[in-house]
Amino acid sequence: MLRQGLAVVFLLSLFCASAPGAEALSYSRDIQPILTQKCVACHACYDAPCQLNLGGDEGILRGASKVPVYDGARTKAEATTRLFIDAQGEEAWRRKGFTSVLDPQGAQAALMARMLELGRANPPEANAKLPADLNIAIDRENQCPLPGEFDAYAKKFAHAGMPFAVTGLSDAEYATVQQWLAQGAPVDATVLQASAAEQMQVATWEKLLNAPGAREVLVGRWLFEHLFLAHLYFEGGERGHFFQLVRSRTPSGKPIDPIATRRPNDDPGSDFYYRLLPIQGVIVHKTHITYALSPQKLARVNELFFASDWTTDKVPGYGLQRRANPFETFAAIPPQARYQFMLDNAEYFVRTFIRGPVCRGQIATDVIRDNFWALFQDPAHDLYLTDAKYREAATPLLAMPGQLDDIGDVLGLWHSYRDKRNAYEDLRQDAYADAPAPSWSTLWAGNDNALLSIYRHFDSAMVRKGLIGEIPQTLWLMDYPLLERTYYQLVVNFDVFGNVSHQAQTRLYFDLIRNGAEQNFLRLMPPETRQGYLDDWYQNSGKLKVWMDYQAIDVDTPTGFKWPAGDPKRAFANALIQRYDGLNAAPDPINRCQGAHCYRNGLSPLQRSAEQALSRLPGRPAAGLKVITQLPESTLLRIELPNGKRAVYSMLRNRAHSNVAFMTGESLRYQKGLDTLTIYPGVLTSYPNFMFNIAAQDVPAFVAAMEQVRDQAAFDQVVERWGIRRSHPQFWFYFHDLSRYIEETEPVEAGVLDMNRYKNL
Structure with a gap:
């Protein structure tokens, strides 16, 4: 009875608070901070349950959808539902099937209010395990009840109120949100604007990216395709201000009107301009892949891409082949410039495909081991850069699958691209057999991006500068063709809304990329030890994969390194740690x-x-x-x-x-x-x-x-x-x-x- 009495008093307080004359609450001032503290940790980005993104006003107004973004088994590609890109305004999202969580439904309270009430009615026992039958796995089927379905949902899932399976809102937070909902849930839109100093830098970068001339247009396109995923920030800019590079129908100085294409290298369909759009809403770590812009970085871009006298009189169009083979699309840009730009910022690029949207779910990450180190081939020793004849022969073989999503021909598409890749590996193996034997000069050591550690956490992964942890079982050595292909396959060309055929082709080709990076590293080892390492990496059923899908490794060409007998991989790793001690960002005595x-x-x-x-x-x-x-x-x-x-x-x-x-x-x-x-x-x-x-x-x-x-x-x-x-x-x-x-x-x-x-x- 006491509990019921307290509930009545509480509800009366809500009624009084929402009565005429009560002070109106502000969404931006009073509500968003609560959502940031108690809701955004689950409700953000593509993997927000029911696509309900509570990181800002646009997301909460958009509402919820029963359609999941991550679905590795769908037979047809799903329509894209990216905030700020694929629809503008609440009504546009309703037409795309999203349901309001703020609007009352007749005599029923708003869906958000009822979800919070359900969570408050069934709180978890303090610091105890949750009930064993409460499914909290990320692959659980989210119910996403419509307002008319809520009563049945609450009866069946009594412990699935909000916040879900976690300590809930405080009394003050709960009262504030419910009062706001009772007041009609008004949302005052807040728009982050660039500061005056940032606007000057924005104008400088947009001028570079939109410069006239075929050469400038081609470089602008390449830079856009390599920076579209970044959270860009200006050194010396406002703390917490980040920008996204987009294609807009409007030029600099005008309000940005983003062009929504499924991929960043799809045909925009009209004239466009590259623009820097301030990122709105709460920053969440999982999508926060940062990249600094500065006068020094601008000078570096000009040095790399425009200091030499290369020319072109045309800009390639768009389409399947242009997506499949960026080496052909951007062939006019000196490969030295492209590779060096990526090396200068190697941690960023590896983060994009390790932490990016492709890495949500085990089927994407199980292609990599749980921990390994990544190294990079020095440009002076990369034959794709230094040997024009070799580059001409190799380029047609570097095309990547996933552009066609025909389910009926998945194996045919896969075999075609696998065979191209293996023909490339055969060509590469022969070319490098005639090149100088690898030595320390083979490894790029230009800055602290040169040594990276990757850790997989089952269905997610991370990247860190430096050599972290014990000496891993495998190491990767990436040259320009491998780094660029990985980036295009897993970032630019990957469609998180794509069907099972597209996702399978992407995953299968990433398996070949990993194998190529491992084979590159094996060239550093004595020839007689290479097969033994490969057998250790591909035990049991792995031997079948080696036989069926991978190009045979080179077990004859000598290395320039001299390692003691026993375990040359460990000797190499120890020497790497010592030799690059000043470069290694991660001393690791633990x-x-x-x-x-x-x-x-x-x-x-x-x-x-x-x-x-x-x-x-x-x-x-x-x-x-x-x-x-x-x-x-x-x-x-x-x-x-x-x-x-x-x-x-x-x-x-x-x-x-x-x-x-x-x-x-x-x-x-x-x-x-x-x-x-x-x-x-x-x-x-x-x-x-x-x-x-x-x-x-x-x-x-x-x-x-x-x-x-x-x-x-x-x-x-x-x-x-x-x-x-x-x-x-x-x-x-x-x-x-x-x-x-x-x-x-x-x-x-x-x-x-x-x-x-x-x-x-």
Whole structure:
């Protein structure tokens, strides 16, 4: 009875608050901050449940849709539904099938109000596991009930109110949102505008990109296709201001009118201008792939693309062949300029295809191993750049699949492009057999983008400068044809709304790209060891893939490196770490401890002790460190320091596989006992799977408890003592503190993290 009485008082307070004369609430001032704190972590980007994007006024007005963006089995491509691009205004989205979550339906409250009421009526038990029958997996079927379907939904899914399966809104937040909804949910649009200083730089870059002349137009198009995904920012610009490069029907100085094409290299259908459009709404980390613009960068573009006397008298058109083979489309631009531009910013380009939209879902990421290092071939040793005759022979073979999505001919299309790729590998192998043997000069070392670490977290992945973690099982060596093909296949040409044929062709060709990068690296190893490494990378069923789809490796041509007998790959990796110590952005004493001191320099004694203790966990396989089998892919450790500050570490589970050569059946290739951990300072994921909060003086006890875990019950005790479950009363404080940490340590990279993958431990 007391609870019912409190509910009546609460509802009366809402009625009074929304009565005539009550102060009107502001969406931008009062509501969006609440949505940013409690909703955006799930409702943002393409993978927002029911496509309900709550990162800004445009998304909340658009509403929800039953049609999922990520669907690897659809037979027909879906219509694109990109905010700010594919429709403008609420009515336009209604015509595309989106339903309002703000409008009352007759006597029924708005859908958002009812979802919040359902969540509040069935809160999770504080810091307890969620019910086992509550499906929180990202591949669950979202119900997306229409207003008339809500009663049946609430009856069947009583624990699926909002916020979903997590600690809910505070009393004050709930009252504020419900009052706003009762007032008719007015939305005052807020538009981010460039500052005066930014406008000057915008004008400079738009002038470059829209310069007249065939040569200038071709370069502008190439730059657009390579920067369209970036969150561009100006060095010295306003903090939190980012821009997107778009094609507009209107020139500089006029309001931007974006042209909506499925891909950035599709025919725009009319005259257009490249424009820098301010990015609106809340920045979320998973899509926040940053790229700096500056006077120095502008000078570099002019140096690379316009300093030489190359010419062209025509600009290629658009179409299937132009998409399939950018090497032909942009052949007039010196390849040295194209490759060097990508090398200068290699981390950005690798991020686009590792963190970009192609990497949502296991079927996209299971083509890569859980951790590996990426290196790049020096332009002076890249025959595609230095040998015109070789380039002429190779270019027709570099076309990529996925432009046709005929389901009935998937295998035929795939075999055609596979055979072209293998013919290219055969040509490349012969050409490099006659070239000077590879040596240290083969590897590009121009800046700190030269050494990259990639970590896969089952259905997502990340990139970081430097060599992180133990020496990985595989390394990639990418030359210009590989880097450009990877970027076009997985970013420019990939259609997240495409059908199963398009997605399958993309995934299958990425498998060949990985194999090509591995083969490039094997040239650095002694010929007699190459087959052994390849056999280790393609165990069991992988041997069938090697026989069926891959070009045979070169086991004869010598290398210029001299390695000791035993394990030349490890010798190379150790030499790489030492040789490029000044270039390596990531010294890593926790995972690669050399001697007694397994911690970074410059730390307090207490934090040194914490890192020393943490260093006991990496480097041990799951067969000997049983707790690894209990851990998800990406766990964050928040270490509380006595001065009121905290340190944050990522604890990444590296799953081992006999091979990563097939689209399906990953569990059949999983080698559970060989899993390992990497522990590294910072937030190395956009999708935390779990979090521990540990006082610095307790870290040795935490590590000891982890070492003693043998079963689920023992791990549950660790979680009970230090874990932050979805139902923790202070969940949102701890979760958003990870974003605050990024803002403090890497402010340009800061954004709201995603909690769709946060586990029920």
